[in-house]
Amino acid sequence: MGLISSILTLPVLPVKGVVKLGEVIQQQVEQELTSPMAIRARLEELERQRQAGLISEEEEAEAQQEILGRLIGGRTTGAP
Numbered sequence: 001m002g003l004i005s006s007i008l009t010l011p012v013l014p015v016k017g018v019v020k021l022g023e024v025i026q027q028q029v030e031q032e033l034t035s036p037m038a039i040r041a042r043l044e045e046l047e048r049q050r051q052a053g054l055i056s057e058e059e060e061a062e063a064q065q066e067i068l069g070r071l072i073g074g075r076t077t078g079a080p
Contacts, residue, residue: 039071 032038043064050060 033070036071039067042067 046055046060046063046067049055050057055063
């Protein structure tokens with residue numbers, strides 16, 4: 001029975017591989033979004049944009065709240 005079930009499940013293996021790859025990519029993205037170094041870099045970029053006059057202080061404050069909310073919220077990535 002093991003040989004027969006292996007042959008019958010063979011066409012499903014690519015789908016299982018894609019699902020596993022998607023899970024790995026999702027984990028990596030979540031780690032990068034919540035990484036303190038990545039968050040600090042985004043906050044510094046916001047400050048540079050404000051100093052260059054590309055965004056207002058209000059826009060900077062809103063973006064900071066969103067970024068820091070991700071840090072505090074852990075793995076949440078969307079708006080509440």
